[in-house]
Every structure is written in C-alpha cells, then in structure tokens.
Amino acid sequence: MKSYLAYLLVITASIWMTTPPSAVAKPKQSNIVKESPTNRIISPASALERLIVAEKLDASWFTPDFLKAVDKNSDVNALQIQRDITMKIGRFRYGKYRSVQSIGNSKYRIIFERAKPDDVIVKLAMDNSGRIAGVDISEKNKPAPTxxxxxxxxxxxxxxxxxxxxxxxxxxxxxxxxxxxxxxxxxxxxxxxxxxxxxxxxxxxxxxxxxxxxxxxxxxxxxxxxxxxxxxxxxxxxxxxxxxxxxxx
Structure with a gap:
C-alpha cells in the first residue's frame, strides 16, 4: 500500500508533513545554504533540513508540479501555511527538532527531542536541479483515527x-x-x-x-x-x- 506515484499524487490541495515548528532553534552545525538557491544545487539532506527550519519558504526550492499539488495557483504561501501548521503538530508530538539523518534509498530519519530514531521517516524526491519534487512522511506511532x-x-x-x-x-x-x-x-x-x-x-x-x-x-x-x-x-x-x-x- 505504500508504493506511491512519482511526485505523490495528492488528491487534496495539500501535502502531508509532520515536521517541527519554525520557532525552534537551528542546529549549531547546520549545513543549510542560506542564500537563495536559484542557481545552485544543494544536497537532499540540506534541502530537507531547510524545509524544516527555514523561516520563509522560497518557490524556487520546489518543482512546479509539487507547488501545483499544494495549491492550484502554485502559491508558495499556501505551502508555507501548511508547513507551519504541521510543524506545530510535530512539536506537540515529539518536542524540539534535532537533525536530519540519512538512512539510504532517499529516506531520512527526522530526529526529535522525545522521538525514538525511527518514529518519523521521510522519503524525499528531488529533481536534477536540486528542487523538492515530493515529500512523504510516515509516523510509526501516529494516533489512529476514530x-x-x-x-x-x-x-x-x-x-x-x-x-x-x-x-x-x-x-x-x-x-x-x-x-x-x-x-x-x-x-x-x-x-x-x-x-x-x-x-x-x-x-x-x-x-x-x-x-x-x-x-x-x-x-x-x-x-x-x-x-x-x-x-x-x-x-x-x-x-x-x-x-x-x-x-x-
């Protein structure tokens, strides 16, 4: 059931992310590229960490298809709102964000203050220009719906x-x-x-x-x-x- 399409065929106009809040402190030894990445490529781990901690998201960090899946007008502000809301949920469940840890096959552990190592796993899709094309987050202990x-x-x-x-x-x-x-x-x-x-x-x-x-x-x-x-x-x-x-x- 977990074999998803290339850029995560999202039927609603939103993405599913469970990441920490924008208010948390950045790691002291972050490998984030702070400049606008319009003409430079960064690693997938850096792209994911930037998505987690950046105060302001930039449309150039994402593929057009990804933005279109989030908002019909490809407005990055819609993605910003979604990210901010789900990051608050992440803080409530797991505490402060700590780091991104690669585990191979385009998958990453998201390390939190109160989470076990495999509680939150992210599968990240990137295009050849270093832009995010898909984000799929699975939570091991996510509360079951009623x-x-x-x-x-x-x-x-x-x-x-x-x-x-x-x-x-x-x-x-x-x-x-x-x-x-x-x-x-x-x-x-x-x-x-x-x-x-x-x-x-x-x-x-x-x-x-x-x-x-x-x-x-x-x-x-x-x-x-x-x-x-x-x-x-x-x-x-x-x-x-x-x-x-x-x-x-």
Whole structure:
C-alpha cells in the first residue's frame, strides 16, 4: 500500500508533513545554504533540513508540479501555511527538532527531542536541479483515527471517485483519466484505519488517507493501480504519472 506515484499524487490541495515548528532553534552545525538557491544545487539532506527550519519558504526550492499539488495557483504561501501548521503538530508530538539523518534509498530519519530514531521517516524526491519534487512522511506511532473519522473519510473518498473531484471540491483530471483507463468506478473497500482501495471495472487503486489530530481528513495519496490493462492504453497525461509504477506493463 505504500508504493506511491512519482511526485505523490495528492488528491487534496495539500501535502502531508509532520515536521517541527519554525520557532525552534537551528542546529549549531547546520549545513543549510542560506542564500537563495536559484542557481545552485544543494544536497537532499540540506534541502530537507531547510524545509524544516527555514523561516520563509522560497518557490524556487520546489518543482512546479509539487507547488501545483499544494495549491492550484502554485502559491508558495499556501505551502508555507501548511508547513507551519504541521510543524506545530510535530512539536506537540515529539518536542524540539534535532537533525536530519540519512538512512539510504532517499529516506531520512527526522530526529526529535522525545522521538525514538525511527518514529518519523521521510522519503524525499528531488529533481536534477536540486528542487523538492515530493515529500512523504510516515509516523510509526501516529494516533489512529476514530471510527467516526474513518467512516467520514471513506464517504468522502467515495464521493471523490464518483464525482471526479478532490476533497476540496475542485475537478481532478487524474480521476477522470483513471476512469477512462480502468472503467466505471464501483466502490471503496476499506483495508484498515488509513488504507482503502478504489474498485473499478477493470482494476483497483490503493489510497492512503492521512488524518489530522482532530480526526478530520488531511489528504489522500493514491498508490500504483492494479490492473491487467496495459499502461499504454491510459490517457497520455495519466501515462506520465504511472511511469514509475513497476507493477504496470
């Protein structure tokens, strides 16, 4: 269920991040490049640390697709607000931020004051220009959503598939293309508290729902579909998204 598309196909207009607050002190020996990185490339670890501690985010740090997934107008201020909110959540759960630690395969531990080493793992996608293209954070001990929250989430996901819309009500070309490829949508099947599967006429698509601490939906992330239909039969725009799904031919 955790095999996500190339730049994290986010159905809502937000990203899921659980990072510490902007108010915490920066590490004394930070490797962050403080200048605007418009014409220089920094390491992924530095890019991730900068995302965590920077007081002001810069649009040039991210790919256009990433910004578009966060906000339809690609406004970096929307990402700034999302980052600030989720960083406060991170401080509440784990205490002060300490450092970023690489563990290979584009994954990093985020070390916090009260967290165990593997409590928060980040998978970071970067493009060839050193810009962030995707952020996927998993929490080992994230609180489970209530039964009521799960039921609401399943209903919201069902509505999204039926109407080809994101959770915020905006049209989703990806969902429209998905139906053209996999056929008519049938139902949402629950796997566990956060994982669901959208069932279509000719295949299925796994979806992970991330919840906020209050039980409301934070975002949906769709994984690689399962189908016997060739990827080449999908609409051109969808083929680009599916290119990094090793299970598809």
């Amino acid at each position: 039964a009521q929250a799960q039921a609401s989430a399943q209903a919201a996901l069902d509505k999204s598939f039926k109407t080809n819309t994101r959770a915020n009500g905006e049209n989703s070309p990806i969902l429209t293309s998905l139906k053209q490829w996999l056929g008519d949508y049938q139902k949402v099947q629950k796997i566990d508290a956060t994982d669901y599967v959208g069932i279509f006429e000719r295949g299925s698509a796994p979806v992970t729902i991330n919840f906020k601490p209050d039980g409301s939906i934070e975002n949906y992330k769709m994984g690689c579909p399962t189908t016997k239909v060739s990827r080449q039969q999908a609409p051109a725009e969808l083929q680009k998204v599916l290119a990094n799904c090793p299970n598809l031919k």
